[in-house]
Amino acid sequence: NCVSRIGWLNRMTQFKEKAGKNRENASVGLYVYPNLMAADILAYRATHVPVGDDQKQHLELARDIAQKFNHDYLGEDAAPFFPLPEPVITGAATRVMSLRDGSRKMSKSEPSEMSRITLTDDADEIAKKIRKAKTDPDPLPTDKSGLEGRPEASNLVGIFAALSGQEVETVLAEYGGRQFSDFKPALADLAVEMIAPIGAEMSRLLDAPEHLETVLADGAARAEAIAGPVLAQVKEMVGFSA
Template identity: 70%
Template sequence: MQAPANRVFSGVQPTGNLHLGNYLGAIRHFVGLQETHECLYCVVDMHAITVWQDPKELADNTREVTAAYIAAGIDPEKHVIFNQSKVSAHAELAWVLNCVARIGWLNRMTQFKEKAGKHRENASVGLYDYPVLMAADILTYRATHVPVGDDQKQHLELARDIAQKFNNDFLGEDEAFFPLPEPLIMGPATRVMSLRDGTKKMSKSDPSDMSRITLTDTSDEIAKKIKKAKTDPEPLPETLEALKERPEADNLVGIYAALANMDKAAVLAEFGGQGFGAFKPALADLATEKLGPLTGEMAKLRADPGFLDQVLAKGGEKASAIADPILQEVRRIVGFI
């Protein structure tokens, strides 16, 4: 079976409150990749249930992510938009890969330790094991490239390790069925931080709504959140070196740079030496300008859940048509009859 040359897979969890970090770190970049790659963009609802989800909210949130994909500019006719649970190959391949992955590898995954916290013994097996499901998501399609944020690089490295061990265990060192997927990390704001704490990632789960700009916020809400974003009393620095020592300033400059399609040095050239009283209104205006059309289009799409469900159904069929022959070959390789 010939391996694909340029196939991208990525996904977003449907856990509500899609925010600026999801857009700048992932969804926005998905659009450009359509011009150069064969793309599969997944709503990873199976990952979402590693922690309990209200079933109705999960369905609504799945449609929200689908709407965000389309509103951002992903064309469901030319590429594949689907939800993970539509394609049973993900779960079946995950079991095979569970028998290839090593417990020691999973024990090194830092994100499980962060998410489980002090209640590790009460965490679900799914939360512990979801990096293997993530590997299955990618390898189900023999994807060659995965756009990831900095926090997911470790999981992609695990997917590469699992693919390599599968190839070695079943085919020997001179053959490879699964490609080793490469990361695509793009843009100046791959890791958007909380507006309340520049040392923590912007998160859907943060109890403070002021910590994030969501993709459903109004212009007034965006302006309010940026105005109240935590900063220090000093003016913006004029060098990147000085910016590194100031996490809140670095975060806001990075957001501006990403929204304006420029680098941080260019932002400092324009605003360095000025106070946040001048910079924050400029950032609020830019964020409103860039996010307003996206928010409006998402609202229109979410008002037609039947259309979104149809997109997911068609996408699931297209994804299955790619995944099923690959899974069939995996069954043959491991000796299933």
């Protein structure tokens, strides 16, 4: 927090979207949350971070914080302590949008359950949400440029491409010119095939709390082994060590 700058946080679009018009009453926790994300990244001196397209700005903030820390505490000529992490953004659907509004990100904070697919949804729920997803009246285009200005169509095609491991162009080569009444059942079947097993595995794990506690403890120990020495070095550099 002491390295980050208010001007940087004021530019965070995620805060603006979540706070909305009631920004003065938004929590400080929401405002400085990008700093917490940066700390999680820098604690491991990460060089590359897989992110969704909507989180790229937060990674850029982490880079700014790393660069300023290096400059302030090491000087311009010294080797940097924190590397500047690079984003890894791959796949057809780097930002999955709401099933009810293709201009808004799919989010668990949306009031409508029909706007999103969760990993705990069963097969019937997944299929229902896909069937009722908002679309437009036109058939699917035959090429990618035809998705411009059609956010709902672009979103559903992107989801299909991501789940099937195909390019958007490949999906449109098969479904271009066809109505959503043909496309949605295929997407629903694919989503059920890919997502439902995840929910089943989550249920299995939740029924084994002792195993989960063991996994969490092991993960915490591994994380501490990496981040602990980094934090100790940072404290020494800023003058907090005894």
